[in-house]
Structure formats: C-alpha cells, structure tokens
Amino acid sequence: MSDAHSELSALMGPRYSRSAADRDAHAQSETHVSAGPPEGVAWPETTEEVAAILRICHAHRLPVVGWGAGTSLEGHALALHGGISVDFTRMTRIVELRPEDMLVRVQPGITREDLNRELRATGLFFPVDPGANATLGGMAATRASGTTAVRYGTMRQAVLGLEAVLADGTVIRTGSAAPKSSAGYDLTALLVGSEGTLALITELTLRLHGQPEAVSAAVCGFADMAGAVDCVIETIQSGIPMARIEFLDTTAVAACNAHAGQDLPAMPHLMVEFHGSAAGVAEQAQRFGEIAASQGSAGFRWAEKTEDRNALWKMRHNAYPACLASRPGATAIVTDVCVPISRLAEAVEDTRADIAASGLPGPILGHVGDGNFHAILLIDPASAGERATAKALAARMAERALRLGGTITGEHGIGMGKLDYMPAEHGPAWAVMGAVKRALDPLNLMNPGKLVPPHDPV
Amino acid sequence: MSDAHSELSALMGPRYSRSAADRDAHAQSETHVSAGPPEGVAWPETTEEVAAILRICHAHRLPVVGWGAGTSLEGHALALHGGISVDFTRMTRIVELRPEDMLVRVQPGITREDLNRELRATGLFFPVDPGANATLGGMAATRASGTTAVRYGTMRQAVLGLEAVLADGTVIRTGSAAPKSSAGYDLTALLVGSEGTLALITELTLRLHGQPEAVSAAVCGFADMAGAVDCVIETIQSGIPMARIEFLDTTAVAACNAHAGQDLPAMPHLMVEFHGSAAGVAEQAQRFGEIAASQGSAGFRWAEKTEDRNALWKMRHNAYPACLASRPGATAIVTDVCVPISRLAEAVEDTRADIAASGLPGPILGHVGDGNFHAILLIDPASAGERATAKALAARMAERALRLGGTITGEHGIGMGKLDYMPAEHGPAWAVMGAVKRALDPLNLMNPGKLVPPHDPV
Ligand SMILES: Cc1cc2nc3c(=O)[nH]c(=O)nc-3n(C[C@H](O)[C@H](O)[C@H](O)COP(=O)(O)OP(=O)(O)OC[C@H]3O[C@@H](n4cnc5c(N)ncnc54)[C@H](O)[C@@H]3O)c2cc1C
Ligand SMILES: Cc1cc2nc3c(=O)[nH]c(=O)nc-3n(C[C@H](O)[C@H](O)[C@H](O)COP(=O)(O)OP(=O)(O)OC[C@H]3O[C@@H](n4cnc5c(N)ncnc54)[C@H](O)[C@@H]3O)c2cc1C
Numbered sequence: 029m030s031d032a033h034s035e036l037s038a039l040m041g042p043r044y045s046r047s048a049a050d051r052d053a054h055a056q057s058e059t060h061v062s063a064g065p066p067e068g069v070a071w072p073e074t075t076e077e078v079a080a081i082l083r084i085c086h087a088h089r090l091p092v093v094g095w096g097a098g099t100s101l102e103g104h105a106l107a108l109h110g111g112i113s114v115d116f117t118r119m120t121r122i123v124e125l126r127p128e129d130m131l132v133r134v135q136p137g138i139t140r141e142d143l144n145r146e147l148r149a150t151g152l153f154f155p156v157d158p159g160a161n162a163t164l165g166g167m168a169a170t171r172a173s174g175t176t177a178v179r180y181g182t183m184r185q186a187v188l189g190l191e192a193v194l195a196d197g198t199v200i201r202t203g204s205a206a207p208k209s210s211a212g213y214d215l216t217a218l219l220v221g222s223e224g225t226l227a228l229i230t231e232l233t234l235r236l237h238g239q240p241e242a243v244s245a246a247v248c249g250f251a252d253m254a255g256a257v258d259c260v261i262e263t264i265q266s267g268i269p270m271a272r273i274e275f276l277d278t279t280a281v282a283a284c285n286a287h288a289g290q291d292l293p294a295m296p297h298l299m300v301e302f303h304g305s306a307a308g309v310a311e312q313a314q315r316f317g318e319i320a321a322s323q324g325s326a327g328f329r330w331a332e333k334t335e336d337r338n339a340l341w342k343m344r345h346n347a348y349p350a351c352l353a354s355r356p357g358a359t360a361i362v363t364d365v366c367v368p369i370s371r372l373a374e375a376v377e378d379t380r381a382d383i384a385a386s387g388l389p390g391p392i393l394g395h396v397g398d399g400n401f402h403a404i405l406l407i408d409p410a411s412a413g414e415r416a417t418a419k420a421l422a423a424r425m426a427e428r429a430l431r432l433g434g435t436i437t438g439e440h441g442i443g444m445g446k447l448d449y450m451p452a453e454h455g456p457a458w459a460v461m462g463a464v465k466r467a468l469d470p471l472n473l474m475n476p477g478k479l480v481p482p483h484d485p486v
Numbered sequence: 487m488s489d490a491h492s493e494l495s496a497l498m499g500p501r502y503s504r505s506a507a508d509r510d511a512h513a514q515s516e517t518h519v520s521a522g523p524p525e526g527v528a529w530p531e532t533t534e535e536v537a538a539i540l541r542i543c544h545a546h547r548l549p550v551v552g553w554g555a556g557t558s559l560e561g562h563a564l565a566l567h568g569g570i571s572v573d574f575t576r577m578t579r580i581v582e583l584r585p586e587d588m589l590v591r592v593q594p595g596i597t598r599e600d601l602n603r604e605l606r607a608t609g610l611f612f613p614v615d616p617g618a619n620a621t622l623g624g625m626a627a628t629r630a631s632g633t634t635a636v637r638y639g640t641m642r643q644a645v646l647g648l649e650a651v652l653a654d655g656t657v658i659r660t661g662s663a664a665p666k667s668s669a670g671y672d673l674t675a676l677l678v679g680s681e682g683t684l685a686l687i688t689e690l691t692l693r694l695h696g697q698p699e700a701v702s703a704a705v706c707g708f709a710d711m712a713g714a715v716d717c718v719i720e721t722i723q724s725g726i727p728m729a730r731i732e733f734l735d736t737t738a739v740a741a742c743n744a745h746a747g748q749d750l751p752a753m754p755h756l757m758v759e760f761h762g763s764a765a766g767v768a769e770q771a772q773r774f775g776e777i778a779a780s781q782g783s784a785g786f787r788w789a790e791k792t793e794d795r796n797a798l799w800k801m802r803h804n805a806y807p808a809c810l811a812s813r814p815g816a817t818a819i820v821t822d823v824c825v826p827i828s829r830l831a832e833a834v835e836d837t838r839a840d841i842a843a844s845g846l847p848g849p850i851l852g853h854v855g856d857g858n859f860h861a862i863l864l865i866d867p868a869s870a871g872e873r874a875t876a877k878a879l880a881a882r883m884a885e886r887a888l889r890l891g892g893t894i895t896g897e898h899g900i901g902m903g904k905l906d907y908m909p910a911e912h913g914p915a916w917a918v919m920g921a922v923k924r925a926l927d928p929l930n931l932m933n934p935g936k937l938v939p940p941h942d943p944v
Binding site for chain 2 (some may be wrong): 128184198201266433442446481
C-alpha cells in the first residue's frame with residue numbers, strides 16, 4: 029500500500045496527511061459506534077483532485093471514505109475496512125447562486141449555517157437543518173432532514189442535481205437546473221442517501237425557498253404526552269401548512285431548560301412555527317391554537333421577536349448536547365424511527381413505556397410532523413449491561429416502527445449501526461441495493477461495510 | 487419460443503392471447519414512433535401472476551413490456567424486440583385507503599380519473615394529471631406530471647413506495663408508509679421513471695392531498711407571448727403558491743376554441759388556479775392579478791362555478807386532440823422540454839421563431855410554472871420532408887433546452903423516441919444507467935431497447 033500513499037502525497041502535498049493526530053481526528057464518532065483510524069486523510073479542493081485521488085485508490089484497491097463534518101450518528105464516516113478519509117472541509121465554495129431560479133450550486137463541504145449566512149441578503153434560504161451544523165455533502169449522503177422537513181421536505185426534495193466521482197475516478201453529473209425531468213433513471217435520488225458507498229459528491233445543486241413574509245413561533249405545553257401527540261396528528265391531518273412542529277417530552281424539556289437556561293414548565297411540549305403572509309400566519313396560528321386547546325394544551329408562549337425565535341430554535345438544535353449533559357459522563361445511543369402519522373401516538377407511547385421499564389434515562393423528541401422521533405438513550409459507557417439494555421430498546425423501537433408500517437431510520441441513515449435491521453425492513457430489496465452497489469463499485473472501495481449487504485471484502 | 491407461450495397459456499388461460507387483434511392493439515402508439523406487435527398479451531390480476539409470468543419469460547429469455555393505457559408519447563410501451571406485453575388493465579383495485587395518513591395503495595392499472603372518483607367522498611385527491619387518462623403504473627414508470635406539478639409535484643413526489651417484480655420474478659417492496667426514510671438507496675425513486683426497464687410495478691403507495699377549502703380559476707389573455715411568459719416567471723419568483731399555471735400560445739388557443747366550442751380571444755393565454763383558504767385564495771389572485779396587469783394582460787375571465795372550472799381544465803386536457811384536429815389527417819411529433827424558469831422566455835421565444843421559420847404548424851403549450859412546455863408539431867404522415875423538418879425542430883429544441891441548463895424531457899420520458907439525445911444530456915452518467923440496468927436485468931428482458939444505452943440484444 030505504500031505506493032498509494034506516496035502517490036497521494038505527490039498529488040496533494042501537505043493536503044495529504046498520515047499523522048496520528050489527523051488520522052485519529054477522522055476516527056471520531058458522535059456516538060457509541062467505533063472503528064480504527066483511516067490510513068491517511070486527504071483534503072481536496074477541486075473535483076479534479078477528488079477524481080485523481082479516486083484513480084489512485086482504485087489502482088491500489090484502497091478504500092475511500094468521505095468526511096463532511098463527522099456528525100453522522102451510526103459510524104457512517106468511519107474507515108471500517110481501512111483506506112483513506114477524503115475530508116471535504118476545504119471544498120466550501122458557493123459555485124453559482126441563481127436567485128432568479130431559486131437555486132444554488134455549492135461544493136460539498138459548505139455547512140448549512142454558512143450557506144444560509146451567504147444567502148441572507150438574497151431573501152432566500154435553504155431549509156434543511158439537522159441539529160448539527162453538518163456539511164451539505166454529508167447531508168445529501170445521509171438523506172438528512174430537520175425541523176422544517178414537514179413543510180419544505182428533506183434532502184430528497186432539496187437536491188436538484190449532483191456532480192459526483194465514481195470509484196474509478198469517472199466524473200458524472202446528474203439532474204439539471206430545470207425543476208423536473210423524465211430523462212432516465214433518477215441518479216440524483218440514487219446518490220442522495222447512498223452514504224458515500226456509490227460515489228463521492230463534489231457539487232450539489234440545491235433548491236432554495238423564499239424567506240416567508242411573516243413568521244411566528246411558539247412553544248406550547250400539554251398536560252400529557254398523548255395530548256401533545258394527538259395534537260400533532262390532528263394538525264397534520266387538517267392540512268395546516270406547518271413550517272415546523274417538534275415534540276419534546278418532559279425529560280427532554282428538563283434537559284433543555286438546564287442547558288439553555290430556560291424555564292419551560294415540566295410537561296411535554298410542542299414547538300411550532302408558521303410561515304406565510306401576515307394574514308396567513310395569523311389564520312394558521314388560530315387554527316392550530318384551537319386544535320391544541322382541544323387536546324389539553326396549557327397555553328402558548330409566543331416568540332415574537334427574531335431573537336426570541338432564534339433562541340427557541342437554538343434550544344431545539346442543542347437538545348442533543350442538552351440530553352447528554354443531563355447525565356454527566358454518559359454516552360448516547362440515538363434512535364431514529366419514523367412511522368405513519370396515524371400510528372405516531374402508539375409508537376411514542378409504547379416507546380415511552382418501554383424506556384421507563386428499562387430504568388435508563390431516555391428523553392424522547394423529534395420531528396413529529398413527519399412521524400419521526402428519537403429516544404436519546406443515555407448510558408454509562410463503562411457499563412456493558414446498560415449498553416445491552418439500550419441496544420435491546422433500540423431494536424424494539426426499530427421492530428415497532430416496522431410493525432406500524434414505518435422505517436428503522438427517518439433521517440440518520442444506516443452506516444454501521446443499523447445494518448442488522450436492513451433485512452427486516454427491505455427483505456429481498458436489500459439484495460437489489462447490493463446489486464446496484466456492485467454495478468457502480470465492483471471493487472467495493474467506496475465506504476465498504478456500510479448500508480449494503482456485506483460482500484467481497486476489499 | 488413456443489414453449490413459453492404454451493406455459494403462459496397454461497398459467498393464464500384466456501387471459502393470455504396471441505390473437506392478431508390483441509397483439510395489434512398493443513402495437514398502437516399515440517405518435518409517430520412505431521414497432522411491430524408483441525408475440526402475445528397477458529392480463530394478470532395479481533402480483534403472484536405477474537411474478538409467474540416473469541419467471542416463465544426469464545426461463546425462456548422472452549422480453550416483457552408493461553402496458554398501462556398506452557398513452558405514452560415516445561413508443562415506450564412498444565415491443566421493439568418482440569416478447570410479450572403485460573397489460574395491467576385488470577389490476578385496478580384500491581388495495582388500501584388510509585385517509586388518516588393521506589395515502590392510498592393501488593394496483594397499477596387504475597387510471598387517475600378512476601382513482602379520483604373513488605377518493606371524492608374522502609375530501610382527498612390525487613393531484614398528478616397528465617392530459618391523457620393514464621394508469622398510475624404507467625405514470626410512475628414515465629415519471630409523469632401535469633398541470634398541478636408546480637404546487638403538488640410530479641410522480642417523483644407522489645409515490646411513497648412500490649411493490650415491483652424483477653426480471654427473474656422476485657417480488658420486492660420499496661419505501662414504506664412513513665413520510666420519509668433514510669434506510670438505504672431510494673429504490674422507489676430509481677423505479678419511478680424507469681419505464682419498465684428494471685421491473686414491473688404491481689402496487690403503488692401514493693401521497694394524497696386535502697381538497698382545498700377554496701379554489702378559484704381563471705384564463706387571462708396577453709398582448710404578446712413575452713408578456714405571458716414573463717408573467718409566469720415573475721409569479722413563480724414571487725413565491726405565490728400557484729396550484730396551476732398553464733400557457734397556450736395563439737395557435738393553441740385557436741385549436742382549443744374550435745375543439746371545445748370556446749371563444750377565447752386570439753392571443754396567448756395563461757390558465758391559472760389558486761388553492762387555499764378563502765382569504766388565501768383571494769390574496770393570491772390579487773397578487774397574481776397585479777403581476778399580470780404589469781405584463782400587459784388583457785384582463786381575466788374567472789371560472790367561478792365548479793362546472794365552469796371543470797370545463798376550463800377539460801379544454802386544457804384536450805389540447806392535444808384539439809391541436810391534432812386543427813390539421814385534419816395530421817400526425818404529431820410532440821416535444822417536451824423543460825428549462826430553468828429564468829430561461830423560459832428565451833426558450834419559448836426561440837422555439838416559436840424556429841417553428842415559424844419552418845412553415846410547419848406547431849402550437850406551443852405547457853406546464854410553464856415548472857419551465858416545461860411542448861410544441862405539437864403537426865405533420866402530414868405521408869410527407870418525408872415534413873417529418874424531417876419536424877425532427878430537426880425537435881432536435882434543436884432539445885439542444886436549446888440543454889444549452890439553457892434544462893432537460894430533453896420534462897415529463898414524457900425517453901422511450902425509443904429520445905434515446906439519441908441521452909448522451910448529450912447525461913454524458914458518462916448514461917453509462918451508469920446502463921450499469922444499473924445490467925445489474926437488475928442482466929438478460930436485458932425488461933422493455934429492451936428503451937432508455938439505457940443499447941447493450942447485448944436479448
Ligand atoms: C447534535 C446532532 C443533531 C443531529 N440532528 C440531526 C437531524 O435533525 N436530522 C438529521 O438528518 N441528522 C441529524 N444528525 C446527524 C448528522 O448531522 C447528519 O447525519 C448529517 O447529515 C451528517 O453530515 P456530516 O457533514 O457531518 O457528514 P459526515 O458525518 O461527515 O458523513 C456522513 C456520511 O456521508 C458521507 N459523506 C460525507 N461527505 C460526502 C461527500 N461529499 N460525498 C459522498 N459522501 C459523503 C460519509 O462518508 C458518511 O457516510 C444530528 C447529529 C448530531 C450530532
Ligand atoms: C393527450 C395526451 C396528453 C398527455 N399529457 C401528458 C402530461 O400532461 N404529462 C405527462 O407526463 N404525460 C402526458 N402524456 C403522456 C402519457 O399520458 C404519460 O406518459 C403517461 O404516464 C403514460 O401512462 P400509460 O398508463 O398510458 O402508460 P403506457 O403508455 O401504457 O406505458 C408507459 C411506459 O410505462 C411502462 N409501464 C406501464 N405500466 C407499467 C407497470 N405497471 N410497471 C412497469 N412499467 C409499466 C410501459 O412499459 C411503458 O414503458 C400525454 C399523452 C397524451 C396522449
């Protein structure tokens with residue numbers, strides 16, 4: 029393998045590193061999933077460099093794992109079978125901004141916060157907002173979503189086209205700048221969610237949205253969890269075009285209060301936001317208020333000013349560290365199921381009861397407007413027993429989601445952590461994913477060991 | 487091959503036919519594209535029958551071509567390399583209606599009109615409405631759209647999951663009833679738009695929408711085409727949530743007047759519809775009215791009553807036969823390009839000038855809110871010269887769309903008719919489509935000769 033590394037060094041100069049520090053930094057994971065460090069880390073700046081890197085790795089049969097912000101939760105970006113990490117944090121340019129077409133072309137390493145900062149003056153914004161400040165390449169690769177998916181969709185809807193480099197270094201473009209197309213297989217959709225197992229994404233064409241004329245946001249407590257969840261179900265079914273509708277159970281509320289210095293009452297809460305014209309927002313808020321009242325809401329706390337609204341959503345985006353901090357020293361097993369909206373109450377309540385019976389702390393929160401929620405199972409990393417308990421809880425959540433017609437992951441993806449559940453969700457369709465993988469990456473060099481059925485090792 | 491046919495007869499009884507009448511009925515195409523008849527026609531009623539048919543065809547290396555309503559425009563459903571036609575018109579059941587999740591599971595042979603008739607009492611509707619009364623299976627296979635795609639999306643957004651049968655008879659399920667998922671490759675999106683080249687679709691899970699509280703529709707003439715098109719661009723850019731915004735040029739208006747007994751003035755027109763609350767609709771209509779006025783609109787004709795609205799959209803859906811009837815005896819080459827909204831004016835105007843210079847009649851109309859439009863090039867089927875002229879016009883439209891950052895087909899798909907343009911649109915990505923095809927259908931039995939690069943004949 030030394031040949032590959034010296035070729036990579038010759039190509040990249042100081043932007044290829046084999047130092048222990050750089051390699052270890054790319055063996056970090058947000059969660060309990062772990063693997064050894066990659067053999068080296070490359071920081072390309074252009075598509076051509078990515079293609080050249082892949083040609084070298086292809087010639088030397090060296091695995092390649094993309095790295096965005098490293099915030100994925102199932103060990104997606106870890107170099108399970110060795111090889112190199114391709115870190116996109118030097119590819120952060122906005123390539124082309126086309127406000128008149130409400131789209132932007134970006135390099136994959138730009139983060140969602142930086143992108144929105146750049147867009148601020150245009151009156152447009154990019155809606156997908158995972159809790160972490162992830163990169164757009166990583167978000168596309170995991171088919172991420174966030175608090176606004178209920179209105180604006182996930183990365184599935186947000187990505188209009190891609191530039192990507194295949195295992196052998198071939199550069200392809202998918203999609204176009206037109207709003208729709210029927211010109212053949214939807215390779216854009218195939219790459220979105222493929223977790224770097226088919227290609228490295230080197231550019232994304234993203235759909236933008238107009239900043240709403242009026243915005244209004246609120247938190248709203250409920251006497252019990254059933255009331256909050258039923259309020260979500262009724263709101264979605266009534267067709268109110270919610271921009272955001274998030275759930276926090278009492279435990280999550282306590283963690284957020286402590287972490288963000290807030291004083292929400294100790295009860296389950298919904299956090300909501302309305303977008304539209306001033307009249308439209310008022311109408312939506314009124315209709316939502318009626319539904320909430322009928323479900324036993326304890327009244328609203330409105331965030332009128334922009335700062336208040338920002339503080340509210342910052343608290344939501346920081347819910348994960350807040351939960352972690354609620355049990356000092358803990359590590360988390362973050363679950364992520366998604367069910368049809370009509371089964372949401374059952375799914376959340378059974379999960380709550382199951383966690384309570386286990387004795388583990390496990391706040392529940394999520395993008396419930398999509399039927400998507402997480403339990404953050406907080407375990408003592410030194411306790412094998414707690415780990416086993418948490419894994420069993422997570423497995424039961426996945427089974428329950430499937431039994432209710434849902435999915436084992438609403439937004440986090442498969443990585444290494446959820447491979448075992450794939451047969452139950454997909455049956456023979458999982459082998460079809462494997463066939464697609466082999467067709468595009470016959471040598472199994474692209475992020476091997478993730479997403480598809482295990483096949484020939486590299 | 488006689489073995490395969492007798493096995494199919496044994497399996498299907500009278501629902502497998504080799505009569506000349508049945509075979510010829512499955513060699514019909516709406517347009518100029520043609521091929522010989524299939525060797526036989528099967529009418530399955532269940533997924534198990536479709537799987538059994540495919541197992542027989544697989545064992546005997548017999549090509550299989552799905553048939554919905556046969557309304558596709560590029561020869562998609564023709565048996566170019568022989569084999570059998572699998573006609574889905576006996577698989578028209580609603581398998582499960584889940585109003586509380588706003589979704590429905592259907593067999594692929596149900597038509598969009600029948601589906602909406604069945605849904606009427608639920609307060610929900612299915613939005614995708616190609617001009618023809620196509621089947622949902624055919625619509626998914628071509629990634630169809632229609633007049634409401636600007637608001638509700640195309641089949642890409644409408645299909646939440648599929649059941650499908652692979653070339654070897656394996657039955658797979660893709661997607662789930664949850665609103666989103668990150669569980670691996672998006673096989674749903676891969677099959678939507680695959681034109682029967684990867685699998686036969688035996689069931690679809692479709693997203694429904696609530697019937698809007700208020701609806702209002704209008705036609706609106708413009709002094710010139712530039713004004714109408716600029717009005718569309720400005721409307722879309724201003725973020726008014728149009729439910730429909732359709733364009734008809736003066737020639738198309740004349741054809742529709744004659745066919746539908748209407749009396750629209752001889753000028754380019756937009757047909758628009760607004761959905762929302764009563765107040766919301768009024769607000770949208772007012773904002774749109776201001777933009778239209780600033781672009782030289784000649785005023786609105788409102789369709790207040792449901793019957794008037796239905797008559798309006800019936801006229802629009804019948805625009806294709808109306809155009810055909812405007813040149814008796816003519817056949818049509820129907821083009822279908824889609825461009826970024828900012829380039830729409832240029833694309834339409836250059837197309838108009840090009841058609842005018844050719845001397846052929848060629849009304850222009852389309853789903854312009856998506857940047858999508860068609861020229862219906864009307865030719866004398868006996869004139870090789872006219873055919874060549876029309877084909878050259880169509881080729882220039884495709885090139886122009888690509889030059890402007892768009893696509894060679896917004897909604898009709900590739901079939902046989904647009905294969906030649908695929909390299910220009912996709913470059914090396916076309917070979918990736920071929921690799922996916924070979925992975926799922928190594929014997930090239932599923933609708934061979936369509937969409938992907940030609941490979942080993944069956
Ligand atoms: C506090 C917290 C909150 C979170 N909240 C959410 C949430 O609300 N919604 C949500 O969806 N997720 C959430 N996540 C998970 C995580 O943020 C997402 O999975 C995100 O999309 C990962 O992006 P990243 O840039 O960190 O990618 P990484 O973790 O670096 O990589 C993720 C995967 O993408 C691949 N990859 C990265 N870049 C490329 C590229 N250019 N081309 C091809 N493959 C590439 C990697 O190989 C890996 O397989 C959260 C995580 C944390 C820590
Ligand atoms: C007057 C007119 C107006 C039109 N307007 C529009 C429009 O506005 N928008 C638009 O998008 N299109 C339009 N079209 C084109 C056409 O209606 C669409 O392409 C439609 O989706 C075809 O559906 P179908 O049921 O007729 O399919 P068919 O023509 O029977 O088949 C189309 C393709 O799908 C495959 N197929 C059919 N069923 C299945 C199945 N169950 N599984 C797998 N593959 C299958 C076939 O093999 C073929 O490749 C129009 C056509 C006409 C004649």
